[in-house]
Amino acid sequence: MAGLSQGNPQRAMTFVSANKTAVSVPPAAGQGRLMRVAREHGVGPVRQYAQMLALRVRGTGIDTGEYYDFGLYDNAHTGRGRARFLGEQASRELNLSLSPDGVWHHDAIVSDKVALVQYLAERGMPTAETQATVGKSHAFGGIPRLRNTGQLLGFLSAGARYPLLAKPTFGRLSTGAARIDRIDDEGRFLRFANGRCADLASFAEEVMRDHGRTGLVFQSALRQHGALTALTGPALVTLRLVTLAEAPQAPAVLYALACLPDAGAGMLCPVDLSDGTLGEIRRGSGPDTEWRSSHPVTGRRLTGQELPDWRAACELASAAHALLPECGIMGWDIGLTVDGPALVSGTGTPRHALYQLAHCEGVMNPRFAPRFRAVAARQAQAVQVALGRGAAPGTRR
Numbered sequence: 001m002a003g004l005s006q007g008n009p010q011r012a013m014t015f016v017s018a019n020k021t022a023v024s025v026p027p028a029a030g031q032g033r034l035m036r037v038a039r040e041h042g043v044g045p046v047r048q049y050a051q052m053l054a055l056r057v058r059g060t061g062i063d064t065g066e067y068y069d070f071g072l073y074d075n076a077h078t079g080r081g082r083a084r085f086l087g088e089q090a091s092r093e094l095n096l097s098l099s100p101d102g103v104w105h106h107d108a109i110v111s112d113k114v115a116l117v118q119y120l121a122e123r124g125m126p127t128a129e130t131q132a133t134v135g136k137s138h139a140f141g142g143i144p145r146l147r148n149t150g151q152l153l154g155f156l157s158a159g160a161r162y163p164l165l166a167k168p169t170f171g172r173l174s175t176g177a178a179r180i181d182r183i184d185d186e187g188r189f190l191r192f193a194n195g196r197c198a199d200l201a202s203f204a205e206e207v208m209r210d211h212g213r214t215g216l217v218f219q220s221a222l223r224q225h226g227a228l229t230a231l232t233g234p235a236l237v238t239l240r241l242v243t244l245a246e247a248p249q250a251p252a253v254l255y256a257l258a259c260l261p262d263a264g265a266g267m268l269c270p271v272d273l274s275d276g277t278l279g280e281i282r283r284g285s286g287p288d289t290e291w292r293s294s295h296p297v298t299g300r301r302l303t304g305q306e307l308p309d310w311r312a313a314c315e316l317a318s319a320a321h322a323l324l325p326e327c328g329i330m331g332w333d334i335g336l337t338v339d340g341p342a343l344v345s346g347t348g349t350p351r352h353a354l355y356q357l358a359h360c361e362g363v364m365n366p367r368f369a370p371r372f373r374a375v376a377a378r379q380a381q382a383v384q385v386a387l388g389r390g391a392a393p394g395t396r397r
């Protein structure tokens with residue numbers, strides 16, 4: 001399926017500074033960014049390397065690619081402001097401190113998106129319906145598990161209720177997802193929301209080849225709220241709401257952003273927690289970033305618009321997190337539908353890079369960092385209590 005396959009990133013070389021700290025040097029593609037930043041932003045190569053080194057020394061975990069993706073070369077960032085950004089590894093370590101293994105009792109559920117959605121649905125949470133899964137492992141109650149091409153063909157030909165959303169089990173924010181609107185009358189071709197069509201047999205073979213081991217999920221496509229469709233078109237906009245359990249029984253939304261479907265570079269939009277107002281749209285990253293206030297397809301202005309059912313979406317995220325009280329942090333993808341907000345997926349290890357891209361500030365800012373520290377301290381104490389009782393720590397997958 002077009003858009004489901006992922007390429008391998010180029011490796012970066014490294015150099016060692018005088019104090020023996022390794023700093024990544026961009027590969028060929030990155031060298032182009034280095035020179036482009038020097039030309040367009042007036043930040044020379046030596047200064048860029050110095051900024052990368054400073055970030056490494058401060059333990060942010062920012063690698064060369066992330067330095068450019070976040071635009072940390074921009075003079076709008078101070079040294080202190082840059083140090084508030086976290087790289088992918090440091091982000092994972094932060095999440096682990098907030099939901100440490102010693103108090104992690106729902107690992108099998110939270111680490112599996114399909115299982116998590118089913119767990120929440122069984123407890124009355126509005127969720128996207130999972131019609132079937134592709135893969136050779138894991139069973140999810142009564143959800144059909146398609147293990148070979150024949151079973152997949154049978155499902156798509158006779159068992160599926162269209163429209164469908166097909167997405168990789170371990171994808172992020174619908175990356176690599178495709179909406180299938182229908183199968184043609186002769187049962188030979190699938191019609192996609194983007195206007196393309198695919199031969200049914202070829203599609204099934206490609207899915208099993210590319211996702212037979214890692215997994216693919218077929219969900220019923222949610223019908224988006226009319227007010228949002230008027231602004232962005234029918235493709236589902238997902239809200240990423242990250243909740244923090246400062247009080248274990250009363251998690252609250254820490255930050256929010258909107259992920260807008262786009263066939264190109266992807267679009268993110270910050271959301272104001274106070275009223276659900278959309279900020280400026282970010283399309284792409286690094287030197288290729290494009291900022292705009294209107295949707296590129298509909299032409300409608302998004303910046304300044306208030307999302308429908310905003311309060312209900314926040315309440316849904318908090319209520320879902322409350323069902324997993326030992327988790328210090330959770331990330332939720334929520335669709336705003338004609339029937340109200342619905343959970344599309346959730347994760348115990350949210351990517352804070354998305355916040356940093358959409359909001360143009362580091363996640364370890366003065367508003368968030370003290371709250372992270374408080375939750376981490378409480379969780380560390382809970383781990384010690386559990387170990388004192390002889391409880392075996394959980395194992396994060």
